[in-house]
Amino acid sequence: xxxxxxxxxxxxxxxxxxxxxxxxxxxxxxxxxxxxxxxxxxxxxxxxxxxxxxxxxxxxxxxxxxxxxxxxxxxxxxxxxxxxxxxxxxxxxxxxxxxxxxxxxxxxxxxxxxxxxxxxxxxxxxxxxxxxxxxxxxxxxxxxxxxxxxxxxxxxxxxxxxxxxxxxxxxxxxxxxxxxxxxxxxxxxxxxxxxxxxxxxxxxxxxxxxxxxxxxxxxxxxxxxxxxxxxxxxxxxxxxxxxxxxxxxxxxxxxxxxxxxxxxxxxxxxxxxxx
Numbered sequence: 001x002x003x004x005x006x007x008x009x010x011x012x013x014x015x016x017x018x019x020x021x022x023x024x025x026x027x028x029x030x031x032x033x034x035x036x037x038x039x040x041x042x043x044x045x046x047x048x049x050x051x052x053x054x055x056x057x058x059x060x061x062x063x064x065x066x067x068x069x070x071x072x073x074x075x076x077x078x079x080x081x082x083x084x085x086x087x088x089x090x091x092x093x094x095x096x097x098x099x100x101x102x103x104x105x106x107x108x109x110x111x112x113x114x115x116x117x118x119x120x121x122x123x124x125x126x127x128x129x130x131x132x133x134x135x136x137x138x139x140x141x142x143x144x145x146x147x148x149x150x151x152x153x154x155x156x157x158x159x160x161x162x163x164x165x166x167x168x169x170x171x172x173x174x175x176x177x178x179x180x181x182x183x184x185x186x187x188x189x190x191x192x193x194x195x196x197x198x199x200x201x202x203x204x205x206x207x208x209x210x211x212x213x214x215x216x217x218x219x220x221x222x223x224x225x226x227x228x229x230x231x232x233x234x235x236x237x238x239x240x241x242x243x244x245x246x247x248x249x250x251x252x253x254x255x256x257x258x259x260x261x262x263x264x265x266x267x268x269x270x271x272x273x274x275x
Contacts, residue, residue, distance in 0.1 A: 014254070017083040020076075021252035035076070039122050042069035070106040073122075077103060083254070085273070090257040098124045152234045159230055163198065170194040170220055174213060182209045198224040 022028045042065075048054050049062045077099050081087040090096045102125060105118040149156075171190030178184040183206045184193065193206045197220045208214050252258070255273035267274055 013083045016079060017252070017254050020080055020083060021254075021257070036126055038069065038072065039125050042066070042073075043122055045069065066106060070103050073099070073103045084257055085255045086257075089255070093257050095125075096257070148235050152237075155234045156231055159234070163227060166223075167191050167194040167198060170198075170216065174208065174216060177210060177213045177216065178208050182213070183207075194220060197221055198227060200224045200228070 018025060019028050019031050023032050045062055045065050049059070049066070055062065080090060080096075080099065084090045091100065098121065101118075102122040105121075168191055171192070171194040172187050173190075174193060175184045175187045175190040178190075184190050189206065196203050197217060200221065202221075208217050253268035253271065253273055253275060256268060256271040258268055258270045265275060
């Protein structure tokens with residue numbers, strides 16, 4: 001095709017990728033700072049619209065600003081898809097989904113009024129501040145925490161399952177002990193009370209009146225304090241096993257969009273593509 005140069009085409013995509021996805025260059029950092037400020041402003045606009053007096057007086061201006069921000073974020077999302085080698089991989093990634101969800105509510109408001117308030121999810125995009133403020137050294141700690149949670153997920157699942165069984169049993173017992181006359185109108189209500197008691201929240205909207213019921217409450221409350229320490233101990237034990245890794249950069253793989261590569265990395269540690 002006349003006038004088409006693949007190398008030149010890939011060059012501008014690589015440059016665009018460096019600006020949008022990375023923060024090691026002045027232009028990339030300026031882009032991210034501008035993006036964060038725009039996100040904050042858009043969230044403020046959404047919050048202001050929820051105030052009836054402001055909405056009544058400046059509703060038209062607020063809706064116009066919402067659409068301006070949404071169009072800007074839509075353009076940015078398209079540019080992100082254009083500059084990565086695998087748009088689908090980026091679209092399915094955490095940041096890709098957040099970027100998409102942050103623009104969809106405005107368009108949905110055409111059909112479902114009120115959905116524009118879901119735009120506050122844009123605050124999740126400010127997670128990019130870790131890259132902008134040179135806090136990438138914390139990525140290692142974040143990765144260690146994620147690995148610890150993944151390694152302990154089976155233990156945590158068993159723990160939650162045990163708590164659920166305990167709450168069902170305690171709630172059923174309380175329904176039998178207290179009965180409907182004392183506010184425990186059904187077993188689900190008893191289970192609700194048991195969960196509130198075990199988690200030490202203690203709303204106080206339902207309280208036992210009989211001596212046996214109060215004794216069961218005491219047992220559950222004391223047990224609740226012990227239960228709190230269990231998931232903490234599980235995750236902590238996994239954290240102590242985590243190995244410390246080298247420092248990371250803000251470089252982002254154009255193929256799979258993985259961030260947080262080591263300083264001396266040449267290839268992506270997930271897909272093996274050249275960085």
